[in-house]
Amino acid sequence: MTRLQSYLLDAWHPGSEPLRPLVDPSTEDTLAWTAAGGLALGPALDHARTVGGPALRAMSFAERGALLKEMSRALHGAREELLDLSMANNGATRGDAKFDVDGATGTLAWYANLGRTLGDGRWQVDGEAERLSSGARFVGQHVRLPRPGVAVHVNAFNFPAWGTFEKVAVSILAGMPVLSKPATATALVAWRMAQIIVEKVALPPGVFSFLAGPAGDLLDHLGPQDVLAFTGSAGTGQSLRGGDRVLAGSVRVNVEADSLNAAVLGPDVGLGDDAWATFVRNVVTDMTQKTGQKCTAVRRVLVPRDRVQDVVDALGQELSRVVVGDPRVDGVTMGPVATEAQLRDVQAGIHRLSAQARVVLGGADRVAGQGAPAGKGYFVAPTLLVADDAFAATEVHRHEVFGPCATVLPYDGTAAQAARVVGLGQGSLVSTVYADDRDWLGDFLLGAGPWNGRVQVVSAKVADQATPPGMVLPSCVHGGPGRAGGGEELGGLRGMDFYTNRVAVQGDRGLLNRVFGGGVFGGGVSGGGVSGGGD
Ligand code: NAP
Numbered sequence: 001m002t003r004l005q006s007y008l009l010d011a012w013h014p015g016s017e018p019l020r021p022l023v024d025p026s027t028e029d030t031l032a033w034t035a036a037g038g039l040a041l042g043p044a045l046d047h048a049r050t051v052g053g054p055a056l057r058a059m060s061f062a063e064r065g066a067l068l069k070e071m072s073r074a075l076h077g078a079r080e081e082l083l084d085l086s087m088a089n090n091g092a093t094r095g096d097a098k099f100d101v102d103g104a105t106g107t108l109a110w111y112a113n114l115g116r117t118l119g120d121g122r123w124q125v126d127g128e129a130e131r132l133s134s135g136a137r138f139v140g141q142h143v144r145l146p147r148p149g150v151a152v153h154v155n156a157f158n159f160p161a162w163g164t165f166e167k168v169a170v171s172i173l174a175g176m177p178v179l180s181k182p183a184t185a186t187a188l189v190a191w192r193m194a195q196i197i198v199e200k201v202a203l204p205p206g207v208f209s210f211l212a213g214p215a216g217d218l219l220d221h222l223g224p225q226d227v228l229a230f231t232g233s234a235g236t237g238q239s240l241r242g243g244d245r246v247l248a249g250s251v252r253v254n255v256e257a258d259s260l261n262a263a264v265l266g267p268d269v270g271l272g273d274d275a276w277a278t279f280v281r282n283v284v285t286d287m288t289q290k291t292g293q294k295c296t297a298v299r300r301v302l303v304p305r306d307r308v309q310d311v312v313d314a315l316g317q318e319l320s321r322v323v324v325g326d327p328r329v330d331g332v333t334m335g336p337v338a339t340e341a342q343l344r345d346v347q348a349g350i351h352r353l354s355a356q357a358r359v360v361l362g363g364a365d366r367v368a369g370q371g372a373p374a375g376k377g378y379f380v381a382p383t384l385l386v387a388d389d390a391f392a393a394t395e396v397h398r399h400e401v402f403g404p405c406a407t408v409l410p411y412d413g414t415a416a417q418a419a420r421v422v423g424l425g426q427g428s429l430v431s432t433v434y435a436d437d438r439d440w441l442g443d444f445l446l447g448a449g450p451w452n453g454r455v456q457v458v459s460a461k462v463a464d465q466a467t468p469p470g471m472v473l474p475s476c477v478h479g480g481p482g483r484a485g486g487g488e489e490l491g492g493l494r495g496m497d498f499y500t501n502r503v504a505v506q507g508d509r510g511l512l513n514r515v516f517g518g519g520v521f522g523g524g525v526s527g528g529g530v531s532g533g534g535d
Pocket of ligand 1: 155485
């Protein structure tokens with residue numbers, strides 16, 4: 001049986017016992033094993049810092065981008081194998097698996113293209129030079145320089161492919177070597193992807209390391225120029241952020257955590273409008289895609305009070321068509337949740353919400369999965385609840401059920417109240433609003449916008465072309481305030497801020513101009529660097 005290995009110090013290491021099983025959540029069969037310790041993580045991080053970092057920083061943006069392109073191509077070449085592994089280890093349907101795997105290769109390709117556009121530079125020039133004395137010669141120029149440390153990435157179980165490579169793409173383009181750790185339970189896809197890029201891509205030594213299995217003492221070796229990018233539950237994020245080494249070294253930490261995302265139906269959208277159809281389709285997709293195990297999935301559905309029954313009927317009709325089962329079986333449209341622990345969490349979460357909201361479809365019971373062995377598999381039904389009072393249903397705004405579950409919440413139709421209810425979630429990754437009324441939208445965005453990292457506005461004219469709100473695009477930032485972790489990833493060039501330090505260099509304008517390259521002070525791409533501030 002497959003035993004996952006870690007790629008550290010430019011070699012594969014099996015690690016030591018005890019071993020942890022990786023399970024197929026549809027059949028409960030063990031697929032592979034991974035070690036839980038015995039790895040020299042301190043020396044591995046040092047190797048990345050001292051060998052991988054200098055190699056990467058010597059490369060131009062275009063050269064780093066070329067590495068990303070090679071990675072994207074190599075992984076795309078193994079697409080079918082990766083989709084099969086995702087169906088087996090994540091319980092993903094083929095569509096869900098594509099969302100993860102193609103998301104990874106697409107994001108790598110997008111950043112590869114950005115690298116090509118940035119060209120020969122190796123750092124970013126940040127804005128215009130500031131005049132610092134009465135003469136014009138002595139100036140201060142801000143530049144963004146890659147941190148001479150290692151980027152440690154700790155990822156959640158739900159997106160082993162995209163989660164790994166959306167972070168890898170940005171770090172490598174910014175000039176930082178990476179140590180990537182997927183969640184243990186679903187590490188099979190990420191591990192196979194790591195194997196492929198190590199075999200097929202001409203990565204300079206030390207640029208890429210991969211840890212299979214628990215983190216062990218990994219974070220005890222972090223230093224002041226390292227960064228930690230974490231995706232996972234708020235509780236783990238909080239404890240990692242407060243770690244001794246993190247605090248002592250002021251290690252930069254980015255946390256992407258839980259999120260109670262909202263879909264808000266505006267009062268001007270009528271039954272049968274295009275925006276109505278998109279609203280119903282998006283909510284159903286968000287609840288069922290990846291069996292609701294998506295950080296961006298909608299958990300709260302805000303509806304003007306007089307439309308609640310229409311919405312429940314429409315969602316109920318679509319959700320009743322969902323076929324739960326082994327995703328490799330024809331006709332199945334939603335797989336199991338990824339692990340037994342996850343099943344227990346989802347069941348407990350539905351019980352918790354149902355103390356304050358009525359279950360109108362589904363429920364907390366484990367269900368039989370189509371095509372799965374009798375009594376096996378971590379299957380739950382899509383579950384819709386309705387709370388009669390959005391303000392009294394405090395658990396709905398507090399507890400993320402990381403499964404196919406959402407709650408309909410009535411509001412009075414005003415933008416102010418909709419925004420207040422969204423804000424009760426204490427910070428989300430994304431909310432979607434379905435409306436056309438300009439004044440209503442302005443009030444809503446002013447109130448609800450700051451509680452979100454991203455807001456999608458679906459109006460009549462874009463109802464048929466808007467990307468699904470759960471889709472995270474490399475060109476727009478991903479992250480959210482408060483409960484969502486307070487982090488920010490992606491967003492084109494913006495994502496590279498995390499991996500670089502802004503330094504104010506004060507000196508002679510002419511000399512700095514020669515150091516940083518011809519076009520430094522004029523903005524735009526220069527000889528030595530590239531202007532920051534967005535793409
Ligand atoms: P989790 O239990 O917090 O685990 C996340 C990662 O942290 C795993 O790789 C885990 O490793 C690792 N970890 C746990 N304890 C650690 C420690 N003491 N030191 C170092 N690493 C440690 O979260 P999860 O269950 O995998 O993911 C589900 C959660 O992630 C949901 O709440 C979801 O909302 C959130 N999420 C957020 C985003 C986002 O972008 N905001 C995206 C996806 C998911 P092991 O697996 O080896 O324990």
